Amino acid sequence: xxxxxxxxxxxxxxxxxxxxxxxxxxxxxxxxxxxxxxxxxxxxxxxxxxxxxxxxxxxxxxxxxxxxxxxxxxxxxxxxxxxxxxxxxxxxxxxxxxxxxxxxxxxxxxxxxxxxxxxxxxxxxxxxxxxxxxxxxxxxxx
Numbered sequence: 001x002x003x004x005x006x007x008x009x010x011x012x013x014x015x016x017x018x019x020x021x022x023x024x025x026x027x028x029x030x031x032x033x034x035x036x037x038x039x040x041x042x043x044x045x046x047x048x049x050x051x052x053x054x055x056x057x058x059x060x061x062x063x064x065x066x067x068x069x070x071x072x073x074x075x076x077x078x079x080x081x082x083x084x085x086x087x088x089x090x091x092x093x094x095x096x097x098x099x100x101x102x103x104x105x106x107x108x109x110x111x112x113x114x115x116x117x118x119x120x121x122x123x124x125x126x127x128x129x130x131x132x133x134x135x136x137x138x139x140x141x142x
Contacts, residue, residue: 006036031056081131095120114139
């Protein structure tokens, strides 16, 4: 009956974590789950309590800081021109060795071909391979 009590305790603590969101109850639930596994071997009650205390503390001090860094860190937003590399674009003015223009994510960019010998006609589809200052370096798709 010991493992069942610890499993129910782990489930209740995990549900409480959904309300708290601080990984506190989750670490205690992980300790209870570990204790359920240890209790399956028929340990006495004092040993189960010791396993619960030690495993909960270990999860608290070692796993919780990692989870905080991983899940609560703000997402980085890349708004630099390099974020446009790999984006599809439409040619609006022929791309010749002397230059051309593309529509890239709603704005018009000066463009040049990755291969200067290739002329890409207006209406063609290209992919951005690099951003060289104000000029998008593109290659022709398919």
